[in-house]
Amino acid sequence: MTAVRDATAFGALARDHLPRLYSLARRLLPEDPEELVQDCLLHAFRRFADLRDEVAAERWFNAILVNCAKDRYRAAGRSPEVPVDPVDEFSLFRTIAAADPFPYSDSLHVDFLCRFGAHDVHAVLADVPDLYRVPLVLVHMEGYPTKEVAAALEVPLGTLLSRLHRGRKLFERRLWDYAVQHDLLRDGGR
């Protein structure tokens, strides 16, 4: 009887969190979010007794999802470190200023960012290697403290901070490349 009640309670909780989990899974594993959410649901179901308080359910599901993502990265042997140069030296701010793509703009940098719709930003983010994208997603988009993310990813805080820095630089670099490739730098362009 308890097992049935637990399964029903789990089902209700999982349904509530599904849209959010899917969105996070798209950001952690863009090419296979559905498989990742399925892994997460199966693990969460088996460990449902560990969840003492439903208020903590969001963090509990997220932690399981991140662990499942780590298993998949490991299994695929993904994301080698990106060489330091020239990524660390790239500055999107300076690149935009030097290229001056909108000569009549008095808010050049903001105008540049306004060219990107949500779909474009998702595409750029998906193009950042896992190793750097995952810290960006968890810290800047999900709002987790850096120490907590370092613990979840099982890396020293210094390593996490370094990956965040490089993740930001890669994100900046790819925003610029995307803008060039998709004709976002032309006045009157898309």
Added chain:
Amino acid sequence: MISCEAAVRRLWEHLESPVSLAERALLDEHLALCRRCCGEAEFAAELRGVLQRLPPEELPPDAGQRFEALIRQMEEQA
């Protein structure tokens, strides 16, 4: 005074979590004298806002149905 690269790096770290007073003082000293980095500081906040404001990705209906089937299967097996 710290370099522009070091200042920009601290800018982002400051946005992520409060830095120490000594770190903050180094950053403020640099920003007080370097107009370029003031622009970088504003842009770093804008860029972070782009990530923070990104709307959630939609759950496709067909994937939603497959998840629903999986959850029902779990409920029935219990």
